Amino acid sequence: MSEEKTPINPEDEFVDDPQRRNFMSALIAGASAAYAAGIGYVIYRYLSTGIENPDANLPAQIKIEKAETLVNNSSMPFKFGSKPGILIKDDKGDLHAFTSTCTHLGCTVSYQGDQKRIFCACHGGVYDPQTGKNVSGPPPAPLTAFKIIKEQDGIFVSKA
Numbered sequence: 001m002s003e004e005k006t007p008i009n010p011e012d013e014f015v016d017d018p019q020r021r022n023f024m025s026a027l028i029a030g031a032s033a034a035y036a037a038g039i040g041y042v043i044y045r046y047l048s049t050g051i052e053n054p055d056a057n058l059p060a061q062i063k064i065e066k067a068e069t070l071v072n073n074s075s076m077p078f079k080f081g082s083k084p085g086i087l088i089k090d091d092k093g094d095l096h097a098f099t100s101t102c103t104h105l106g107c108t109v110s111y112q113g114d115q116k117r118i119f120c121a122c123h124g125g126v127y128d129p130q131t132g133k134n135v136s137g138p139p140p141a142p143l144t145a146f147k148i149i150k151e152q153d154g155i156f157v158s159k160a
């Protein structure tokens with residue numbers, strides 16, 4: 001049983017037009033190439049934005065403005081590039097600096113001088129203010145410490 005083509009409009013004729021077929025093939029090939037190029041560009045941008053190394057765009061060191069005004073057993077926030085940090089002056093006058101992003105789920109931690117601890121209010125995570133070590137609660141890792149550099153013109157931090 002042979003299959004007969006039925007024109008939508010009975011007055012139309014089926015015409016096997018190679019020029020039209022070639023045009024449609026070229027159009028589909030062009031659209032496919034543009035789609036593949038778009039996906040390739042997105043992958044290229046993803047791989048070249050430093051996502052593999054998020055520290056790639058961080059500064060070598062920064063000055064913490066007014067750090068010298070910090071009194072014992074208190075803290076102040078700072079920004080190290082795009083990373084939030086916390087500078088702590090303990091009750092002996094020693095300075096400690098850490099990233100202030102909790103290693104559990106990324107909340108911002110704060111220093112609680114009365115309890116001598118770095119605390120994350122989101123889920124009760126606690127860190128040691130001397131070392132940044134996670135000491136209780138859900139945080140799975142310590143806070144990253146910064147190196148503190150005391151210069152005549154101020155206090156600086158850099159990656160440890």
Ligand code: FES
Pocket residue numbers: 102103104105106107120121122123124125137138139
């Ligand atoms: S985000 Fe800090 S303890 Fe959960």
